[in-house]
Amino acid sequence: MRWPRRRAAVLFDLDGTLLDTAPDMARALNRVLAEEGRPPLPFPCIRPVVSHGGMALVRLGFGIGPEDPAFERLRRRFLDHYAAGLSLETRLFPGMERVLAALEAEGIPWGVVTNKPAWLTEPLLGDLGLAGRAAVVVSGDTLAVRKPDPAPILHALARVGADPAAALYVGDAERDVAAGRAAGTTTLVALFGYLGASDRPETWGADALVDAPEAILPWCGIAPARRAAPAG
Numbered sequence: 012m013r014w015p016r017r018r019a020a021v022l023f024d025l026d027g028t029l030l031d032t033a034p035d036m037a038r039a040l041n042r043v044l045a046e047e048g049r050p051p052l053p054f055p056c057i058r059p060v061v062s063h064g065g066m067a068l069v070r071l072g073f074g075i076g077p078e079d080p081a082f083e084r085l086r087r088r089f090l091d092h093y094a095a096g097l098s099l100e101t102r103l104f105p106g107m108e109r110v111l112a113a114l115e116a117e118g119i120p121w122g123v124v125t126n127k128p129a130w131l132t133e134p135l136l137g138d139l140g141l142a143g144r145a146a147v148v149v150s151g152d153t154l155a156v157r158k159p160d161p162a163p164i165l166h167a168l169a170r171v172g173a174d175p176a177a178a179l180y181v182g183d184a185e186r187d188v189a190a191g192r193a194a195g196t197t198t199l200v201a202l203f204g205y206l207g208a209s210d211r212p213e214t215w216g217a218d219a220l221v222d223a224p225e226a227i228l229p230w231c232g233i234a235p236a237r238r239a240a241p242a243g
């Protein structure tokens with residue numbers, strides 16, 4: 012098999028790709044529901060919405076949108092609860108630590124491009140010991156536009172001096188693939204992320220769908236044989 016050439020940089024979406032944030036996001040939503048005297052939603056109902064952000068979760072929980080006068084108050088309550096327990100259960104997806112370590116061993120810079128706002132992204136990466144490891148972090152409010160706009164990915168790549176054509180973007184939502192394609196990166200869909208039953212990722216135009224973090228490495232130009240080689 013011919014391995015793709017070594018990547019100049021690898022960027023990850025955060026929720027549902029690098030980190031399994033759904034348990035902490037779901038708990039925050041269920042706390043707001045409880046405060047409002049409503050029953051909790053089951054986790055499998057919340058998980059597929061997590062990559063769509065806090066507004067989508069409040070819409071799911073209460074069946075209302077931003078035009079409703081109560082929406083902003085409920086969204087603030089959700090964010091307060093989420094910020095109070097950002098990393099109680101959130102972890103790297105199993106296998107992702109091995110991917111990051113392999114990229115670091117190869118000297119390939121990796122980073123994060125998320126729609127989550129920086130006031131949540133930064134402490135979360137700090138709690139998990141990732142803030143000092145990521146070469147670049149672009150949050151949903153770093154620029155005036157967010158994914159699916161390609162600008163956050165292009166901004167991240169400019170920061171690490173990488174050519175988009177030599178870079179990889181991995182995400183779990185259609186907007187991630189759209190942003191990566193528009194930026195000119197190779198794009199992968201993380202099937203272990205927060206896809207919904209009606210999502211058809213094979214129609215999103217990604218270069219490949221990966222069902223586990225380890226399947227990302229061949230797309231980085233890191234062959235399994237080299238990964239398996241003993242250190243030293």
Ligand SMILES: O=C(O)COP(=O)(O)O
Pocket residue numbers: 024025026027061062063064065124125126127128151
């Ligand atoms: O919090 C959001 O809006 C979604 O975050 P993501 O882009 O890392 O999936």
Ligand SMILES: [Mg+2]
Pocket residue numbers: 024025026027028062182183184204
């Ligand atoms: Mg996501």
